[in-house]
Amino acid sequence: MRPGLESSLSSSGQEIFDALRDDIVFGRLNPRERLVEADLVSRFGSHRAAVREALAALEHAGLVDRQRNKGASVLDLKPERVEQLYAVRILLETTAVEAIPLPLDSAALDMLVAIQREHQEAVASNDLRRIFNHNNRFHGTLYTQSGNLVLVEMIEQCATRALTVRFHPYMDRGFLERVCSDHWEMIDACRRCDRAGLVALVRDHLPLAKNRYLDTYDQLLVQGGVLALHP
Template identity: 30%
Template sequence: MLFVDNMLNNFETSGLPGSKFALPKEVMGGRMPDTLVYQLENDIIFGALAPGTRIIEDRVIERYGAKRHSVRRAFHELESRGLLVHIPNKGVEVVQFTPDEVDALYDVRLILETAAAKRTELPAPTEVTRKLREIAEKHANAIAQQNFRGVYWLNQEFHTVQFSCCGNPRLATLIELHARIAQPIRVIKYDDKAHMDTVVGQHYAIVEALEGASQEQYVEATRKHLPASAEAYRSHYERRYGRSHSNA
């Protein structure tokens, strides 16, 4: 369980909004989260930089007080995370998914995450399930306080720890990558109390399954946690652009 130990040991206590934990250093690429990458990522995820928005270097330099080389490095990093896209002769834009592209993304996530669940040795180590319960409680509190940035980072943290015990670091990394790409899709449901209450319950169900010995129960708990955000995105997109546009 060396990979699990490394993941748990790399959590910082200096904290992100709503949490005393930060993301593991390897997930953040060795950087602390108060960087230009972190600021731009948050602005994309929470809609300050809307899908399809053209991102201009000079405006980023002015708005964030950054150096040009830092802006270009941030663009490259966020392109690799699937949040920005470089369009020839136009520049860099915030990625904009069609509903069909979202469905394809969630199909991949379902394959990866259930594969990880099937490979996870049960019951999971006590230090993992204890950490997950702590994070789940903080996540629930952030929802109650409508601290949506805290909700986002705590959810990332929860699933990073969850999949750290699948026994395959490459698989865990792929899951993390696709979860990051999906974040602007997931936040659409953050102000839906019924949905978020369901998410809280699903987190605890995942922990309980990890504490048990039933692989089937854990796979099903993992599977149930995925679909709602993709369905909500399709509804949101069709309200904005029309049903025919979503199938173009």
């Protein structure tokens, strides 16, 4: 994930940022749930300055919405916004794999295999934090092979904006196994110098989480106790 405002946080601010990011990413906090500063100070045994610092970084990362006189809440990524975000992600990520030189450098291929083996082990042990990290590493390593670091940064920015969508279905074993299968097929396409196949795999892989999120969007609002606010 691309460094941003969170890279300059104090130790207390970083601790709060990491915990709230995980709560949002892994569905323990739902869209539009309020993040009350006093409650967070109590929860983390910290102070308001560190809480505000963390909330500002979460807003910068696209996970929290802060409004004057209303406070902070988990960002509600509405369906239209999600569709637009994923249209951009598909454009950027297919552009990256179209630029990857094939045959892929053997060292890069070995690295992808090693990362995916660790990802597969994390899925087998249902270790959400490791799944999160190795999934990011796999895609980051793949797209870096394009040699266009500006493109890679833009991909990472959009991926961060989509975190609540990407990791919404993590409790679905079938989804996690499908992601692993897709990653192995991408590696195989790189081995076979099958650019068209690689592009198709990336294009089909990206909407998996998006479609699940959209299918359960109203349910998420119910869980957050805010369905009455949904237009």
